[in-house]
Amino acid sequence: MPIHSSQGKGRRENLLLAYKTLGVVFGGLVTSPLYVYPSMPLKSPTEDDYLGIYSIMFWTLTLIGVVKYAGIALKADDQGEGGTFALYSLLCRNMNIGILSSRPSNPNSSLSHSIYDEGTENQSRLAKFFKKSIVARRLLLFIAMLGMCMVIGDGILTPAISVLSAIDGVRAPFPSIKSSVVEALSAVVLIILFLLQKFGTSRVSFLFSPYIMGAWTLSTPLVGIYSIISHYPSIFKAISPHYIFRFFWRNGKEGWLLLSGTVLCITGSEALFADLGHFNRSSIQIAFLFTIYPSLVLTYAGQTAYLIKNPNDHNDGFYKFIPTTIYWPIFIISTLAAIVASQSLISATFSVIKQSVVLDYFPRVKVVHTSPSKEGEVYSPEVNYILMVLCVAVILIFGDGKDIGNAFGVVVSLVMLITTILLTLVMVIIWRTPPVLVALYFSIFFVMEGVYVSAVFTKITEGGWIPFAISFILAFIMFGWYYGRQRKIEYELTHKITLDKLGLLLSNPSVQRVPGFCLFYSNIQDGLTPILGHYIKNMKSLYQVTMFTALRYLLVPKVAPHERIVISKLGLKGVYGCVIQYGYADPLNLEGEDFVSQVTNSLLAHIQDSSGCRPSDPAEIQQEMSNLEEAMSAGIVHIRGKTRFYISKSCGWFDKIMLAFYEVLHSNCRSALPALGVPLRQRIEVGMLYEA
Structure with missing residues (x-):
């Protein structure tokens, strides 16, 4: 009996943690329906076009979200920590390389004969190559630093596009409201959010962010089901991959360019891995597989079903498919969800900056621990106000959600590609995965994400340069320091x-x-x-x-x-x-x-x-x-x-x-x-x- 009791207690704890992760881990991912369709420059779309787009989004969520992140990446933790730099740390420690040391000072330390030496004996050829080549080690460091810079860029773009897309919903019932008013309201909301950061993540999230995200992930798929029944009940036939081939065969280059918008359906997936240090693997997997993933699949299916019957409403693909009777409740929930999503990326940016400062890769800034019990809750005044200025500047200068979406696509695709490269190295060097499986993993995800990267790079002149400018400045500061x-x-x-x-x-x-x-x-x-x-x-x-x-x-x-x-x-x-x-x-x-x-x-x-x-x-x-x-x-x-x-x-x-x-x-x-x-x-x- 005690065994069954402890197992039941463990399941309950995982379920409770899974519920709490909704408001912290998946913020950017669950709010993606707000801005995916408006970010795609569709021209006279047909039924087959929408079926192809939905098929692309379904398989992107399934392969990258379920298989890559929930199934594989979460297992590549560094003593419970996740994210790009955790992968870099894991590789350095196992290959015994890196500019910073990974060994304790005490030679008699128990640690020095355990985790610090794992992988140093019988190393693979690739590990020996990294150990001998300083160019390879510097390239690996550059990739990890680029990933960190992109995450910081994500912390600027996610609040901007999430809040702007949510508040833009006021223009549907009141068309006379100008876009400049929406931009001003979005800027005010973000300024208030940043001014509240000094009180700590728990308080800023109002202690009920899981309730907000729970309401969001429950209400949007219900609206999606209603839309499917009302407009296009056979929408799930688009799950068949042949709709993807038909889409590209028919649209050619135009279809490839549309990938710069569809990639946003998986935005925030990196947070699923990066926040592993705050929640255990099981809770994140439960929350994603049984809540977030089905919610997104049903929501996008509902949006697509509506757009098949109303093909020219894609510029406002989210709010147009909301029934009039529940429009304002959904608007309120979506705005609050956008704020929570913004908070999750702001907190992640503080954590990344703190890691960079601790490792002496970034000039020292003030880092305050805002919770006596949660060491992951940190706040930096200097970083906070710089983020605030940049977020507001992005909204006021690039108020068009499409330009911000293009910039967002660059960040999302590059971070995913970097994670794929580092995970491949982990498979070869640490896990010693059979070469056939490594080749299968790398060929699928590198090609898939590489195609996404090639598509978003065409948007460099249309807002895609923003994250490159941010990352270049950050990388120059980090390298100079x-x-x-x-x-x-x-x-x-x-x-x-x-x-x-x-x-x-x-x-x-x-x-x-x-x-x-x-x-x-x-x-x-x-x-x-x-x-x-x-x-x-x-x-x-x-x-x-x-x-x-x-x-x-x-x-x-x-x-x-x-x-x-x-x-x-x-x-x-x-x-x-x-x-x-x-x-x-x-x-x-x-x-x-x-x-x-x-x-x-x-x-x-x-x-x-x-x-x-x-x-x-x-x-x-x-x-x-x-x-x-x-x-x-x-x-x-x-x-x-x-x-x-x-x-x-x-x-x-x-x-x-x-x-x-x-x-x-x-x-x-x-x-x-x-x-x-x-x-x-x-x-x-x-x-x-x-x-x-």
Whole structure:
């Protein structure tokens, strides 16, 4: 009985989670009926045209939504995390490659012999190729970064097109309302939504977003069934793929160009995979397969049935097929659903930016955790207001939903193609899937999505350039920041202070050990930062207890609490090393005294443990602990470097441009210390010029 009881409890929990996912995961996907048909430039469409279009949408939803994402992609999680960067992390860890390390600092760590080594033995030829080729590794990083930039672009375009398409419904009963009024109302709704972001995702979603999306996914298919019965009961004959062949045979190039609109039926599918870290696999699959998928199939069938009888109403393919008696309730539900869909993509954008900042691929911005229980709920003020300005600008400048739809199509198709490429690598390198199945998967989805990409690329001049412009700017910022950080690390590794050199500096009679406990921050772990030598030579002192602290970001989602802080003794009196390890899904929310107490507790534990590992004088151990307590009571100081590049005349033009750009970014981004809640009175910044 207990077994059956626990199984029943597990099913109930999955069903409850599945219900909650409606308002978070599938926002963009379930609101797609609002803008799919208006995004297709149809010319004198016939019954066969509409049957072919519905067949294309049905098989797109089935193959990409059900087979690829719900069936395959959800299994490619990185310790419960999903999304483009999770796939990149998974590949890097299993091939033991990547610019960032994926190994913990403690060589005796239990993790270092488990998940961190999976796939490093008996690697495939492809894995060995990536390990040898720096070009291949950089290309893989570029693909992952492009995917992240496209997701951020999605966070700009989804709110714009969803809210604009929903509010455009007021023009059907009131044709005199101008499109400029609709654009203004949409902009006001989005501004209010962005201003509410600081209160957190849970509160902004009004705590009933699942009810809104539940009402939407129930009401629209019911209207679809009514439309099917009233207008074209035999609509489901279009499920036969031969209607697709007939459509392309008859329309040729025009039919291919229409794919730039039909691809929007699967928009938001990437969120199904990306939000895997917030909900388990079973709940997402249940919600999609038993709620979202049948709802979309019936809704699109109802729209198509209506349009077959009213072929010229495709410019407003959603609201025209709503019966007059329930028009306003559906309008209200659709507007609220569009707001929830916008919220889901805004939240996803915050998460992506947070991951990029944590991994040092993006300039530091303020990241606030808005929920004490849900670490995935984050908010960034700077990012929020930039998104708000861009969303409103997209609506006011490109108010025509078709132009925004073209831009949206580029984002949707490219993100899907990137996921297909990374999933193929996962199949070959990690899963060791039989080559026949890999070839079948790749040929079907790469060709299918490649055709979609080729179609949307024809819309570059008609709004499709928007995501490219956004992605180019973001990629340039990320590359500029990354390039500058790497050059700084290279300089520090070249000019690092060794322990022997530190001992020599401290042996100078003019250098004093002053009372206090100091956390001296460093970007490198193999040696000590050159700022230390600069500090000692000029200040002629070092604190009684000094801990050289490095924040280390690993290419894993999360680091276990007992692996978080790694302490080592550096062989000099009162001098220790500390590495604080974080994964890309870990919240960096240690605050001031709590942070220091965790570090000191780890140090005390290390001192006590080391006494058991090697013969030690108990009096020496006691003295060491007494010195630590005395230093703590004297005061705590956090020292970090404030470095700048000195760009000499001998530098090449590329270095001059990129390092100057990095300095602009670095001068305007936030300090790393406030992320740890360090009080102002405890901070000391040491300035130093690095010669480029």
